[in-house]
Amino acid sequence: MxxxxxxxxxxxxxxxxxxxxxxxxxxxxxxxxxxxxxxxxxxxxxxxxxxxxxxxxxxxxxxxxxxxxxxxxxxxxxxxxxxxxxxxxxxxxxxxxxxxxxxxxxxxxxxxxxxxxxxxxxxxxGIGPTRGGVRDALTLFDENAVLFACAEASLADALRRFDWRALFIDGRASWGAQCEARIFGHALLEKLVAPYKACTGHAWIVDVPADYFLADEPTRRAMLDERVSRSLDAAPIRSRAFAPLPVLGVPGWWAANASPAFYDDTSVFRPGRRLHRQC
Incomplete structure (x- = not known):
């Protein structure tokens, strides 16, 4: 036993x-x-x-x-x-x-x-019954963040607006050339040991130069680390600073997302802020 x-x-x-x-x-x-x-x-x-x-x-x-x-x-x-x-x-x-x-x-x-x-x-x-807004946001980052490195403003805007077609279908060729996602949150990585379609991270958008995508892996990682750490030091952090990102929608990360119909599931790829803006 x-x-x-x-x-x-x-x-x-x-x-x-x-x-x-x-x-x-x-x-x-x-x-x-x-x-x-x-x-x-x-x-x-x-x-x-x-x-x-x-x-x-x-x-x-x-x-x-x-x-x-x-x-x-x-x-x-x-x-x-x-x-x-x-x-x-x-x-x-x-x-x-x-x-x-x-x-x-x-x-x-x-x-x-x-x-x-x-x-x-x-x-x-001190330590109280609740963490407070700043500590909640820091914990959210630590547990569930996805670093979205991006050299093209329209892609970052599409992510913020929940415009999944622009980000994942029309912009598909841009992944690896103008944007990429890296899982940072350790709770999110734990969930992804048994991945499921609705698994969603909290994207932290990181502006990078175009030549970022020509660099090798250690250089890109070090650049991200430096930029993200500076952003955390420089400004207040709130939960609304993140953009939801269904991680199995990232091109190349899940075989089923090769079909545009994968993104039609509005229980996962929600219209969110995009519809809100149009109202």
Whole structure:
């Protein structure tokens, strides 16, 4: 029975399909971590900390990044404040925290900026029964954001207006040449281990120059990380700053979306703000 429970606990890690297009940027490190996670929590944490030490990453207030077991978080400590103050990220043996840790390596400046903003809010307002608008928006970003890198204003406008035809059908050839989507939210990545059509992220639009799309993968990722982290530092963040993006609508991410009829499902691809503007 104990072996069966152990096998069930590891099943989500085994279910990760690295051939999914949205996981391609994470595959190299992700496969190593997946193997470590399948060996057990202690082996997994050791792998994360070995990589963190080599990468010399820091958290929101400049503390060296490290990973600890969730049970090592003091009972009276706030998760975000503890990370900012100590550098140690409480980490459970599950997919949610697996993808959270991966994002610390993929977008370290953005994760540090989010952590700093969260800790600042806690310092100012304390921990109450609700987070408040700013902390809610920061959490939404951390959990469910999709970074929409875009060099063509009309595509960003189509996303904001819920104009799915302009974005996904008429603008299909622009994907990879003038715009792209990258999953940042770790809760969204967890959901996408078992993808479903209505799975929707909160897009954060990032203006990039046209030559962004000529750069290699590490250069694009570093550029996004720098721009997003600066945007989080520079201005107040509110939930309305995001644009809903049904992620399986991204061209090349789901075989069924090769047919324009895929986007006719208004329960997923809702008219939203586009109709509102016309009224």
């Amino acid at each position: 104990a072996d069966d429970r152990h096998s069930d606990a590891l099943a989500p890690f085994r279910a990760i399909d690295w051939t999914r297009p949205w996981l391609a940027p994470l595959e190299s490190r992700g496969r190593r971590w997946q193997a470590a996670a399948l060996d057990g929590h202690a082996r997994y944490l050791a792998q994360l900390n070995d990589d963190a030490s080599k990468a010399a990453l820091v958290t929101g207030r400049g503390q060296p990044l490290a990973f600890i077991a969730q049970e090592d978080l003091p009972a009276d400590a706030s998760y975000e404040a503890h990370i900012a103050q100590t550098g140690s990220v409480p980490t459970r043996h599950n997919l949610h925290d697996f993808f959270n840790a991966l994002m610390w390596f993929e977008f370290p400046r953005t994760k540090a900026a989010l952590n700093a903003r969260q800790a600042d809010q806690i310092d100012a307002l």
